[in-house]
Amino acid sequence: MSEMIMILNGPNLNLLGGRQPEVYGSDTLESIETACRTHGKALGLDVDFHQSNSEGRLVDLIQQARTSCAGLIINAGAYSHTSIAILDALLAVDVPVIEVHLSNIYQRDEFRHHSYISKAALGIICGLGAHGYELALDALARKLGTTKGST
Numbered sequence: 001m002s003e004m005i006m007i008l009n010g011p012n013l014n015l016l017g018g019r020q021p022e023v024y025g026s027d028t029l030e031s032i033e034t035a036c037r038t039h040g041k042a043l044g045l046d047v048d049f050h051q052s053n054s055e056g057r058l059v060d061l062i063q064q065a066r067t068s069c070a071g072l073i074i075n076a077g078a079y080s081h082t083s084i085a086i087l088d089a090l091l092a093v094d095v096p097v098i099e100v101h102l103s104n105i106y107q108r109d110e111f112r113h114h115s116y117i118s119k120a121a122l123g124i125i126c127g128l129g130a131h132g133y134e135l136a137l138d139a140l141a142r143k144l145g146t147t148k149g150s151t
Contacts, residue, residue, distance in 0.1 A: 002046040003070035003144050005137065007036055008061055009051040010077030016102075027130040039134045044146035047137075055079055055086065062089035071140040073133065075100045080115040090120035096143050098136035101126035 017028035104127030
């Protein structure tokens with residue numbers, strides 16, 4: 001039986017592929033979802049993939065993960081730098097959390113250097129584009145003991 005991993009994406013990530021490709025790359029959110037499902041399956045993980053522009057919807061999904069998922073990957077977008085509500089929800093979930101950012105937040109605006117949600121994260125992957133999601137899946141597979149030949 002596979003472990004379920006929830007992958008959450010915050011505001012404006014639905015515009016990937018066309019929005020600032022010099023910052024976020026040319027991958028679409030749909031191509032990232034496909035890659036995550038494929039990679040997750042190879043690791044013995046099922047993937048529940050979501051995107052919302054609404055902070056409240058993201059909090060609802062995080063709370064849902066509390067009883068339905070073994071781990072959570074989150075790219076909260078701009079909410080990473082502003083949302084105590086998302087942090088509080090992540091702290092209440094009691095599953096391992098990996099924070100992902102497509103861009104290197106430390107090479108960007110000063111206000112992006114701080115992430116509230118990092119306090120709840122087992123680890124943070126930033127600056128590696130869409131590949132960061134697959135690395136996050138690798139990390140959770142290793143943490144959960146489901147790794148099937150992953151490095």
